Amino acid sequence: xxGVMQNPRHLVRRRGQEARLRCSPMKGHSHVYWYxxxxxxxxxxxxxxxxxxxxxxSGMPKERFSAEFPKEGPxxxxxxxxxxxDSAAYFCASSPPAGGVYExxxxxxxxxxxx
Amino acid sequence: RKEVEQDPGPFNVPEGATxxxxxxxxxxxxxxxxxxxxxxxxxxxxxxxxYSSGNEDGRFTAQLNRASQYISLLIRDSxxxxxxxxxxxxxxxxxxxxxxxxxxxxxxxx
Numbered sequence: 429x430x431g432v433m434q435n436p437r438h439l440v441r442r443r444g445q446e447a448r449l450r451c452s453p454m455k456g457h458s459h460v461y462w463y464x465x466x467x468x469x470x471x472x473x474x475x476x477x478x479x480x481x482x483x484x485x486s487g488m489p490k491e492r493f494s495a496e497f498p499k500e501g502p503x504x505x506x507x508x509x510x511x512x513x514d515s516a517a518y519f520c521a522s523s524p525p526a527g528g529v530y531e532x533x534x535x536x537x538x539x540x541x542x543x
Numbered sequence: 544r545k546e547v548e549q550d551p552g553p554f555n556v557p558e559g560a561t562x563x564x565x566x567x568x569x570x571x572x573x574x575x576x577x578x579x580x581x582x583x584x585x586x587x588x589x590x591x592x593x594y595s596s597g598n599e600d601g602r603f604t605a606q607l608n609r610a611s612q613y614i615s616l617l618i619r620d621s622x623x624x625x626x627x628x629x630x631x632x633x634x635x636x637x638x639x640x641x642x643x644x645x646x647x648x649x650x651x652x653x
Contacts, residue, residue, distance in 0.1 A: 468645070470547070471587065473635065476639055530592070534586040
């Protein structure tokens with residue numbers, strides 16, 4: 429039973445480029461959460477999605493960041509025109525429909541480096 | 544004030560020692576509390592949930608004091624493999640998002 433999968437595991441982008449981070453939830457999980465961990469900081473909630481719906485994006489920066497979870501395929505976190513301050517580890521978690529805070533399983537993360 | 548605060552450490556202890564970590568949270572309405580473990584550059588993994596009555600899992604004991612908004616984790620008989628960062632986690636007002644502390648670093652030495 430594969431866990432939460434994220435790719436790429438490491439991503440290097442130059443300032444101004446776009447970054448696309450992908451997350452495939454665990455089998456049977458239809459809820460996806462994205463968190464960001466800046467260097468020397470705790471994880472911060474960014475967005476909560478269900479299939480084809482953004483439920484809560486209150487933790488997302490207002491500009492340049494977007495997320496989707498289409499009917500088919502992985503959830504994608506997209507960062508446009510990346511800046512150095514976007515360098516961080518981005519973790520995705522998934523849960524079954526009734527899981528909420530009690531059953532969030534984290535993927536291995538994508539480490540984004542902006543040069 | 545940060546929503547979840549922890550002493551960052553590091554805590555350096557010898558094998559076999561007992562070590563305790565503390566955490567405070569700011570939202571008195573919080574209902575769910577957890578300790579996660581994060582190894583270097585890896586994803587956080589749930590260590591244990593924390594209940595009002597306190598709970599134990601092997602060498603690990605967690606306590607919650609709602610009046611003081613304080614959570615603790617006690618590790619007995621430390622092993623080298625316990626070396627990691629321990630994250631105090633509390634649910635957000637939304638009920639589904641998790642609020643993480645910065646973590647407390649533990650290094651267990653031979």
